[in-house]
Amino acid sequence: MSAELKVSGLGKAFTAGRAVVDDVSFTVAAGEIVVLLGPSGCGKTTTLRCVAGLEHPTEGEISLGGEVISAPAKGILLPPRLRNVGMVFQSYAVWPHLTVRQNVAYPLKTRGLSRADMDAKIRQALALVDLESYADRSVTQLSGGQTQRVALARAMVYEPRLLLLDEPLSNLDAQLRLRLRDELRRIIKAVGLTALYVTHEQTEAVVLGDRIGVMRDGKLLQLATAEDLYNRPADLFVAGFTGASNVVPGTVRAHHGAFGEIETASGARLSAWLNEGTPVGERVMVAVRPENIDLVPAADAPNRVTARILERRYQGTHTIYHLDLYGARIEALEMGTAPRHAEGGDVTIALPPTLCWAYPAAEIAP
Amino acid sequence: MAEAAAGVLYRRVRNWSWTALLLAVLSFLVIYPTLMLLLGALTGSNPVVDGYHWTDASLDNFLTVLANPNVHAALGNSLIVCTGGTIIAVGIGLLFAWIVVRTDTPGRRFVAAASMLPLFVPPLVAGVAWSILGSPKTGLVNAILAKIGLDWRINLYSMSGIIFVFGVYYAPYVYMFTASALRNMDPALEEAAEISGAGPVRTLFTVTFPLILPAILSGMLLSFIVMLGIYGVPAVLGAPSNISVLTTYIFQLTSWSPPRYSTAAAVALILMLVTGALVWLQQRLLTGRSFTTVAGKAFRPRALRLGPWRWLTLALAVVYLFVVVVLPTLALMVAAFRKFLFIRDIPSLFDEKQYSWIHFQRLFANQVTINSIINTMEVAVVTAILGGLLAFAIGYTVTRTRLPGRRAVDIISTIPVAIPGLVIGVAYLWAWIGLPGGFYGSIWILAFAFIARFLPDTVKALSSSLMQIHRELEEAAWICGRGTLSTIGSIVLPLARPGVVAAMTLLFVLAIRELGSSLFLYSSGTIVMAVQLLGYYEGGNISVTAAFSLVQMIILAVLIGITNRLTRGAAAGGIGRSG
Known part of the structure; x- marks a missing residue:
């Protein structure tokens, strides 16, 4: 059979x-x-x-x-x-x-x-x-x-x-x-x-x-x-196809085990999952899903950063914030019917390193 | 108030007067002749001698004709040759549809073209060519068989001869229907059978053919209907051995002395009733449930890999083309250019001293030949222009307006679909021969009969090109302040022009080919090419007949070439539906 x-x-x-x-x-x-x-x-x-x-x-x-x-x-x-x-x-x-x-x-x-x-x-x-x-x-x-x-x-x-x-x-x-x-x-x-x-x-x-x-x-x-x-x-491609719509460009500065230290356009550094074979100095793209961005981070959370809210889109059961982060415009998603942040304000967020994935920029096919 | 009421009344009168005009024209073209045919079938009188009298109409006359053994024989022969011809046509048509659409046969475009080509050969010319090839005593094929020492002979002057010619020349009807059904079929339906474990042959007979059965039956019925109404082939091949079918029998009745006009009308009515029933059946099949509409997407062509067998399928197409076009054309050329048709031996077939233009010179030395060509052109021009305009008026009224009475216009203009050309000829004969005024025997009666005969197809073609013009284009012109007529002239007609031109040129070609209805309506001054060709054949001069056949084939080839240009390849379908 x-x-x-x-x-x-x-x-x-x-x-x-x-x-x-x-x-x-x-x-x-x-x-x-x-x-x-x-x-x-x-x-x-x-x-x-x-x-x-x-x-x-x-x-x-x-x-x-x-x-x-x-x-x-x-x-x-x-x-x-x-x-x-x-x-x-x-x-x-x-x-x-x-x-x-x-x-x-x-x-x-x-x-x-x-x-x-x-x-x-x-x-x-x-x-x-x-x-x-x-x-x-x-x-x-x-x-x-x-x-x-x-x-x-x-x-x-x-x-x-x-x-x-x-x-x-x-x-x-x-x-x-x-x-x-x-x-x-x-x-x-x-x-x-x-x-x-x-x-x-x-x-x-x-x-x-x-x-x-x-x-x-x-x-x-x-x-x-x-x-x-x-x-x-x-x-x-797989990241984008499955819904990781946020992409932050940067450069590899150091390796720490499975993770890498990425310097972004704004100069801030962020820790992301990175293939160990990627050489230091390589340009990379860091992908992160909107729903994986932590809007209420613990005080000692890694990749903790403050961002400006450029736009708020209320969707009923959830709210999408457009944030100015690391020199890029990214989306973050907040569940619940009551949005906690206002447009134009600042919000402190964290990007969990295991859910941030860096890929060599050269791999991106047109 | 009174003013508004007057306005409504005025509009009503205006609307009705337009449809009334159309209905009057259609009555003149279709209803009146049909009624007169009915009268003819029900009386025993001769309209030339006795005039028309409804009073002596009774069913007895019709029943007497029905009981006539000669009528039985003709009807029986008609059914036999049409059934036999249809069986061959289905075999050939289905085979080539499958080869073209479903196999990897090399040169499929060539095979597709070969499958449609016979439509362009007029039935009379095909009959003449095959009588030159296959007459039992002097046929070229038999002469060659004898010279190379084979004992086998063919005899086209027989039922099987007519069946053969019908079958090979009317296969395109089956091909047209089945090829398009196969093209529109979701290939996944066949793939599912293969996945289920069925081999190619089993798939063909349990899935493919059952699925396109409506198309097969429809093509089968249409080819039967067309064969039933053909005069040229049975006249040429049946006459030498006294085989009468309905069409040839009807003509015999009118050429006796004194002519038996009422009997002819009765037999024509029988032919019309049989045809009508078959047309009704075919229309029901077409509008009934179709299996082949599955999804609105274009299907990827699915080609069965035939391996070495693909050369066999190609060879079949070559043989078919040889039989329907090459061999008959060669036969006509040999007959037309040889001084004497007698062939002493094979080398003499290639002896150039045996060939000359003498038969063509004799053909054109006869003033009647020239007259018939001029008459044909005149009739064709009148048919094309008046027929095209009438069809446009009807098509526009039916598809674009909400005028009262347009349903009646639609229905009446479709009636001739069920009337074979020859029956229209008899009906027009009955309608006009007994009246003074010279309409009978003029160019006009031929043109009007042709217009009536081809009206359904012309209206259908024009309606479909009118329906492609979006309503809002017209409405925009109204909003701009144009009236109905001005809008038609400035918007509809220019946009529909390709369709109108195509319909008119097609009418022109069809009018030149038409034989069945001309037979009863020509006079010595209005003889047309097809009738004159038959005259030469019956006069026994094969070489001049062949020469005239070639002349007509060349004229038609040029015209069809032009039509094809104008219609982007739709000429075959147009000629197809009218025989």
Whole structure:
């Protein structure tokens, strides 16, 4: 049943053009859900389609449960129908000329099961997605959410070794999306399937995935648990993409273990998490999330500093302050309905060094 | 108060008088001839001799014709050749649609063009060319088969001959519908089948074809409808072996002495009823639930890798092009330029001493040829200008105004969709032959019949180009103080000009090709090219017929080239719908 997916050095280049997928390697353990996250055009869908066999990679190797299913260098390319994987498409691709039952039965028919086995499996799959009473409906009579569940049942009914999901929630309205994403994880985990899931929605990735891989320009930048991704982004892009919108430029002056001493434009120094390989004198960017700025710091808190409030934006449940800090304009977030600071005033804040991440400025791609 | 009431009354009268004018024109063009056809089918009289009398109309006359075994034979033959032709057309059309849209066959643009090309060959010319190639005794193919010592012969003067020519020349109808359905289909639907474990062939038959079934059926019905109304092919290939279909039988009835006008009207009515039922069925399919609308995004093309088989699919397209265009054109050229069609041996086929312009000289030495070309051009110009203007007026009234009676205008202008050209000819004959004033036998009756015949397509084309002009552009002109007519002249017409020009040139081309309705409406002074071509063929002079066919093909090729320029490639669709 569920098998481990191993992708190594995967590359896909269309004739005459830059690589859409560039040297991507990762492993999805049996029963694990990995989400590939990234902006549109980052190569996440192409990666997924290479695993499905719908796209033919030009480099690297893909193996499923130890069996190599794609290795262009060795001339191995297993067609999709022999890979025994399930897939939920972005448009669902539920066949409109068939009923719900016929849609779910389709993959079983090509597998030569007995009538009784087939019926049992269909019933089980429909029960799992809560569509038993709709079995004989035409799929054109179903709502968006129901259609999506038919697609899911069809993808799981033959107990594939791996389930692939290509932005399965993007065609649903916001409310339904929230409900279905919890539902989706519950069902996948209940069956114990290995799953590879593609999305551009961060919250979806965080809720659904055991681990999240952030992609950009065909490269896999970081593959980690959601907690690691949010607290230890591997580079400035991942930091920015996951919401660390404040960036303070500076220069490395000293190393203290895992931290570095950064001199900012205003001359003040700040302590931030820094890769030990970054040389002293290197220009860096320090990223920090607005909600990680401490507005009521302890007296001995590191990176304690006073800043001018340039602008206050009251948002109801929280307030965003624009601060003039270290010569840059940064945002800080205060929870609660009653703002404590006024525009034009000074506020003493602290930036917890473990939540300030310095990255070499040269790494920033245009 | 009184003034306001007078204003309302004035507006009402003005609005109604415009739609009343349109309805009057349409009654003259469509309703009156159709009613007269009905009268003809219900009487046993000859309008030339007896005039028109509604009093002796009864269903008995129609029932007598229905019981006639000759009618049964013609109807049966029609159904057989159209069914056979449709089956071949579906096979070819579907195959090429799949090759073009879903495979990696090299030269797909060439295959796509080849799949549409037969539409430009007039049915009569195709029939003439294939009779030169495939007549049982003197056909070029048979002559060559005999010379190279093969015992196998073909006979195009047969039911299967008509079926063959129908099938290969009307495949584009199926191709047009199915290729666009395949293009609009979400490729994920096929990918899902592959992921589910289905192979390419299984995917094709369990997912792809069922999904485009509405398009297949629709194209199938349309090709059947067009075949049913074609006169040229069965006239040329069926006559030598006395095979009558509905269209040729109707014409025979009117050319007997004395002509059997009422029987012809009754058989024409049968043809119209069958066509009408099929058109209704096709429209229902088109407006019914379509499987292929999934998402509003452009789909990435999905090409099945055929490997070495892709050369076979390319070869099929080359063979098809050879059969429908190259071979017939070569046959016409051989027949037109050889002094004697008799071919002694293969080398003599390439002996340049055997070739000359003599048949062309004979063709143009005949004043009737010149007259027919001039007449055709006159009719085509009148049809294009008046037909274009009328269609614009109707299209504008129906799509842009809320005038009373516009629904009726819309419906009546669509009626001719269900009337084959030949039936329109019979209807016009009945409507005018018994009246004095010389309308019957003039250039005008031909032009008016053509306008009526092509009205639905012209209105549809113009309406869609009118609908692309945003309403607010017009409203802005009103706000600026312009009246309705001034706005049409200064805003709508200039913006819709590409569409109007395209519709008019298309009408011009269609009028030049039209044979079915001309047959009943020409006189010795107004003979047109298509009729004269048939005359040469029936006169037995194959070489002059071939020469005239080539002349017409060249005229049409030039005109279609111009039309294609003006419509940016939409000519095929326009000709397609009208046969």
